[in-house]
Amino acid sequence: MTAIVTEGLSKTYKSLGKAPVHSLSDLNLTVEENEVFGFLGRNGAGKTTTIKLLTGLIHPTAGRAALFGTDIITPDARRMVGYMPEQPYFYEYLTPRETIEFYARLRGLTAEEREREWEQISALLDLRDIANRRIRGFSKGMRQRVGFAVALVGDPPLLILDEPMSGLDPLGRRMIRELILQMRDRGKTIFFSSHVLSDVEEICARVGILVSGKLAACDRISALVGDVAKSVEICARGLDSAFIANLGGQVISHEERKEGGHRLVVQDTEAANQLVVEINRAGGTLLSLHPVQESLEDFFTRIQEGAQVALPEEKQPAALAAAEE
């Protein structure tokens, strides 16, 4: 079963006296069950808007979405979801124990189930020591743990986490990463947003990249990166300047290495083979040869730049629409 399906999901914020903000436009997305899906985008790209739509906090301007086949506008859809907001805020005057109890009651768990829920969740998130301290004095990392704990209450099959790792120290990030993987192994679906690629690269099967409210790319990481990961870097020694001067057009870039020798980048493996033959013929020594993988980071930047160039054209219809209103 698909965990999340969105069809033309859009959100436009309108406020008096201001131009409408198209925070999300025509999002079509499918997330399969038991998948870890990374939702990427810069600040202001529309990630939180999407997540608030999926959790029923805001209402779509157009389009629809369903979680495990239940339309998001019904409260029943929220049975399927555990949600952790960007910065989880809870009642400061409650303790973690009371907080879990409260959310468990909102989910309609019986007293016994609530007790069991606390036992499991507090063990998983290491909340026992701080069980009876008020949240008021908690650090960011402790709050994040409580936030994750609340998302797990009622054992929902889908976890939607908004920037779960932002603002955490490396240890905290690793904890969240491990929790996500642990939840995946238990069969849960995890949809989380981030603006940091390294968070996503390691644990996500698929990613969606959001640029200015539009889904710019959505695929397996290997597919997204694979497309462009063809160029090859060759390092060689003992090449004379005549050889360098006569290099063909297939060499994209070349530079002299500080430690001696040359670094050459060619377009593809075919060109690389050819160059290696030429280097041997000229009496040079091959030092290394390896494919240049475009990291997701580079890919991301490239997509963003592409969108930036396209932006002035895109803006026009929006401006027209605003004028008509």
Add this chain to the structure above:
Amino acid sequence: MTRIIAVAENTFRESIRDKVLYVLLFFAAATIFGSKILGWISIGQDIKIIKDICLAAMSVFGALIAIFIGASLVYKEIDKKTLYTILAQPLHRYEFVLGKYLGLVAIIGVAIVLMTGISVGYLYFMGGAVTLVWFQAILLIFMKLALITAFAILLSALVSPIMGAIIVFCIYVTGHATEVFKDLPPQFDDTISRQVLEIFYYLIPNLNTFNLQSEAANNVPVTGAYVSFALAYGLAWTAMLLILACLAFEGRDV
């Protein structure tokens, strides 16, 4: 229903732990006893005035709780984002609004019970008799406060707490003087302002309906029929305001 109760209990707990209540209760008690210290009355002399002051204090301090906590009740949750994780639960929004409302009404109820206890003890000490009409008067004050709280929660779903508090305060004050809008002096006859002001008469609940202060002070019995009428009037207003509050909150983006 369990979800409404969970929200209500939590609201109750919040107010207890935030200690706002203690401050107000302190002032209420101080007013009641202060009247003695200030030398307005001496033992056995004027029970009437003590009763008047006690009821006025309950009404005013109850209203302060209703207005100050009530006007920020929903707004604060949006502002502090505590609402996000709550509305993301399988919970209808009206359940949240009603839970918040009932929690606050319970707080006010506790405050009223405490103030009643203090006042009865004090009256006894001063040698005054407490009869049924005393409790009827307090019951209607409670009804009035429940109505004011409903106004406050409606506004807290619509406007900022300061704005909401000011509006509810105005309603509280004009609500005690709605007859003014009805019985206008003759120079208003056949004017637009007369019609506008008459609209006010119907838009603002008549809070004097709940005022048994002079009857209680003078020990004049009040019929059960009147009390029932006043309660029905208050409940009808409260129900309408709560429905509006739920509707206002239903479609709102948070």
